[in-house]
Amino acid sequence: MLALAGVAAAAAGLPGCAASSRPGAAAGSDDTDDTLLARAAAQSAGELLAVYRATARRHPDLRPLLRPLAEHHAEHLAVLAPDGPPPLPRGTRVPRGRTSALAALRRRERAAARSRQAAVVDASSGDLARVLAAVVACQAQHLVLLDGQLR
Amino acid sequence: MSLVESLQDALAGEHAAVYGYGVVGGVADATGSVAQLGLAAYEVHQRRRDRLEARLRRLGAEPVPAEPGYALTSPVVTDGDARRLARRIEDRCAVLYAALVAATTGPRRREAAGWLTDAATRSLAWGAPATALPGVGLS
Numbered sequence: 001m002l003a004l005a006g007v008a009a010a011a012a013g014l015p016g017c018a019a020s021s022r023p024g025a026a027a028g029s030d031d032t033d034d035t036l037l038a039r040a041a042a043q044s045a046g047e048l049l050a051v052y053r054a055t056a057r058r059h060p061d062l063r064p065l066l067r068p069l070a071e072h073h074a075e076h077l078a079v080l081a082p083d084g085p086p087p088l089p090r091g092t093r094v095p096r097g098r099t100s101a102l103a104a105l106r107r108r109e110r111a112a113a114r115s116r117q118a119a120v121v122d123a124s125s126g127d128l129a130r131v132l133a134a135v136v137a138c139q140a141q142h143l144v145l146l147d148g149q150l151r
Numbered sequence: 152m153s154l155v156e157s158l159q160d161a162l163a164g165e166h167a168a169v170y171g172y173g174v175v176g177g178v179a180d181a182t183g184s185v186a187q188l189g190l191a192a193y194e195v196h197q198r199r200r201d202r203l204e205a206r207l208r209r210l211g212a213e214p215v216p217a218e219p220g221y222a223l224t225s226p227v228v229t230d231g232d233a234r235r236l237a238r239r240i241e242d243r244c245a246v247l248y249a250a251l252v253a254a255t256t257g258p259r260r261r262e263a264a265g266w267l268t269d270a271a272t273r274s275l276a277w278g279a280p281a282t283a284l285p286g287v288g289l290s
Contacts, residue, residue: 075284117264133252
């Protein structure tokens, strides 16, 4: 974990981290764009983390399924925003029904994965792209697990 | 790592994967889920091997050949052994695909990212737990 924390941020040239190590990279618009991509991914991970936690609170029987998945989003957050996560959203609404709650989680996870998929290709830094692609792969695993409960 | 190096590493991984899934297929009961999953994965890795070879040739590089054989870390006798081997294959390929993502751009990068996602979900199907950053060397 520690070895990786900050890789994405450093690649994206986030404040407080080493400047981009890309050969020949000048501090310019590419770095700025990557910073924005990393920040958007961190924001998304924070939102998902909040939704997973809220859903687990509302539906205790889903906790064994949801806890490890929430933990993954917390790890994404740690890698994408090592200097501190963005403020987590509060007051997330969770459907009362178990199936509706799972379906709502699935929709959010899927939408987030699609945005990250686009970001993988948009990233200037290969290191950032690699981390974002891993986040997408993790989210695909989550979708399989959520689907398994919805079937 | 250069593009050609990443492609060669991925190709070497596909050679090993095709060999490994051959072992998986040899163990499995022909009608079982291990056989079905194994055959599908075998074909996927064969196709990727062929694509990587073609790309390396277009780049003017000589594709790395398959080894005559690959050492298995433990005997593969039961379906459980086969599942463990298959998980290991996908997890190792995931690392190579992640490196390929970093080394490519545009549609090629999108393809490599798709392979990474595929390896992650295949590993899950073989019984591995979900992980936070498949292919990026954690957990």
